[in-house]
């Protein structure tokens with residue numbers, strides 16, 4: 001069997017309840033302070049715009065966007081470490097921005113750790129700018145870490 005057939009191209013589709021265990025595998029790999037399964041399920045219940053990247057029958061990434069009152073918030077964007085650096089994160093963000101436009105948002109916000117160079121680079125390259133700073137927002141190995149608030153006008 002060709003390598004391509006063994007590793008089908010990842011594709012984006014809406015997240016369902018039954019995806020949550022697969023989503024949590026990636027969440028736990030990617031974040032030292034991960035969301036809980038309950039938070040993921042709450043996002044689905046709240047009807048946020050929740051998407052997964054699927055490769056074969058495996059979840060290899062996901063993105064979650066909330067939208068309302070002319071604003072959208074990227075709440076989570078995450079690609080399995082084995083699949084990072086191949087353009088999937090960028091494609092996922094572009095997809096979420098398209099969804100934000102559909103919801104009528106004119107600004108998209110997100111929060112990121114300043115130490116997360118890959119994510120900050122990705123967001124800046126898409127056009128996000130720093131809109132603020134939340135001091136001591138995230139738990140960290142030593143104390144707390146600030147959150148950069150980034151914004152993009154659509």
Ligand SMILES: CC(C)(COP(=O)(O)OP(=O)(O)OC[C@H]1O[C@@H](n2cnc3c(N)ncnc32)[C@H](O)[C@@H]1OP(=O)(O)O)[C@@H](O)C(=O)NCCC(=O)NCCS
Nearest residue numbers: 030077078079084085086087088089090112118119121122
């Ligand atoms: C942030 C994340 C979603 C990016 O996904 P990805 O699929 O690796 O990103 P892409 O391959 O689309 O690359 C997007 C840009 O990020 C940059 N990038 C990716 N990995 C990088 C790294 N290790 N160091 C620096 N920049 C990096 C690349 O420069 C790329 O820009 P380019 O297209 O100009 O080369 C992914 O790294 C991830 O899941 N990280 C863990 C979870 C996380 O931190 N999420 C964000 C929370 S705010």
